[in-house]
Amino acid sequence: MxxxxxxxxxxxxxxxxxxxxxxxxxxxxxxxxxxxxxxxxxxxxxxxxxxxxxxxxxxxxxxxxxxxxxxxxxxxxxxxxxxxxxxxxxxxxxxxxxxxxxxxxxxxxxxxxxxxxxxxxxxxxxxxxxxxxxxxxxxxxxxxxxxxxxxxxxxADPENLVWADEFNSIDNSSWSFEIGGAGWGNSELQYYTDGQNATIQYDSTVDSNVLVLEARRENPNDYECWYGHCTFTSTRLISRNKKSFQYGRIEARMKLPQTQGIWPAFWALGNNFDSVGWPLSGEIDIMEHVGFEPTLTHAAMHGPGYAGATPIFGTYDLGESADANYHTYAIEWSSNEVRWFVDNNHFKTATRADIEEHGQWVYDQPFWLLLNVAVGGNWPGSPDNTSTFPQRLYVDYVRVYQ
Missing domain, CATH: 2.60.120.260 (Galactose-binding domain-like)
Structure with missing residues (x-):
């Protein structure tokens, strides 16, 4: 009534x-x-x-x-x-x-x-x-x-766009390719190449050029991985020593890959990573997706006292397969908290007090950005007979507001 x-x-x-x-x-x-x-x-x-x-x-x-x-x-x-x-x-x-x-x-x-x-x-x-x-x-x-x-x-407080990459090209002044196949601390199966798995292409669904990071079931150059001859290649793009940011809104509009064993991520590490290592540097996972959860994406923080199986963790259900459409994944980060959003829907907050229940807040420093597509590893598990390749992460843009 x-x-x-x-x-x-x-x-x-x-x-x-x-x-x-x-x-x-x-x-x-x-x-x-x-x-x-x-x-x-x-x-x-x-x-x-x-x-x-x-x-x-x-x-x-x-x-x-x-x-x-x-x-x-x-x-x-x-x-x-x-x-x-x-x-x-x-x-x-x-x-x-x-x-x-x-x-x-x-x-x-x-x-x-x-x-x-x-x-x-x-x-x-x-x-x-x-x-x-x-x-x-x-x-x-x-x-x-x-x-x-x-x-x-x-x-909302006025936001100024302080940096953006719209990916009309791969900007070497902002990004580097991190290479290797040592497992990356997670028993991952891919070898990250020096740009061979990254391209720029036009995508009519967003009417713009997009960055494409591609994971392939191939090894054309006889790369060696921690387990022997590599089975997969992929890309890990990082802004270390080139672009880093402290506080503000960091977002990327992306369409994710989806198959068993895939693990795309958009994340950030503290500028002191080279001197103190992980997890003392801190890690903010803006978006992670694992293939055995087709509609879910995740948020997390890792640091001293809460690394690995971290209690600082959140989940967002897209309501559709992760590879169906583009979505905007974002954090809003201040000296007191980090908040996560998908398509402007807020789903997770981690406050300084939340972090300090488990360990040390290490987020009052600049962080640099990472985009990558891992294959296999401790969390997603290995590809199986249902998995299809190549798998592609499409990135329309990355933007930072302060």
């Missing part, structure tokens, strides 16, 4: 500070069950209870798939990027969609993690471009089983 309830005729304007809508202060709603199961705050069909997240506050609970809440008079003063942040809890995880004007514009999905309990709260967020105007703001339950405390719309 759809009910119209007017609570506020004011217009809330996003300036430098956040505009916050408390979950229980909706203007319109759709709820699938009769009555207020929580018995608090209102007497309609939305389920509201006292929250343990703050004193004298409330949250919406008992949320079922397909239910929604809407809030009137959100004014966006200027077109730009905005952070959409929600305060949520769930013992199992869920997904919410945020939209404008009754679904006319979908801003994005908020991936709600398993927070551990109905009253253990976390923030989830994503970034969306919003045109200037006045809107109703909607929150839609793509899946049920979560609680909702508030939603904020925050004007």
């Amino acid at each position: 759809l009910e119209l309830v007017i609570f506020c005729l004011c217009i809330l304007v996003v300036h430098a500070q956040a505009v916050t809508f408390q979950a229980e202060d909706y203007t319109w709603f759709y709820d699938r069950t009769p009555g207020n199961s929580g018995g608090a705050y209102k007497n309609d069909d939305v389920d509201i209870e006292a929250t343990k997240d703050r004193v004298d506050g409330f949250n919406v609970g008992w949320i079922d798939q397909g239910e929604w809440l809407a809030y009137q008079n959100l004014q966006i003063p200027s077109t730009g990027n905005y952070t959409v942040r929600m305060r949520v809890s769930s013992p199992s995880g869920a997904t919410a969609s945020v939209d404008l004007n009754g679904g006319a514009t979908v801003l994005g999905n908020a991936v709600i993690p398993n927070t551990g309990d109905w009253q253990k709260w976390q923030n989830v967020e994503f970034t969306a471009k919003i045109e200037a105007g006045t809107y109703s703001l909607g929150v839609y339950a793509v899946s049920g089983g979560w609680n909702f405390n508030w939603i904020e719309i925050i004007a």
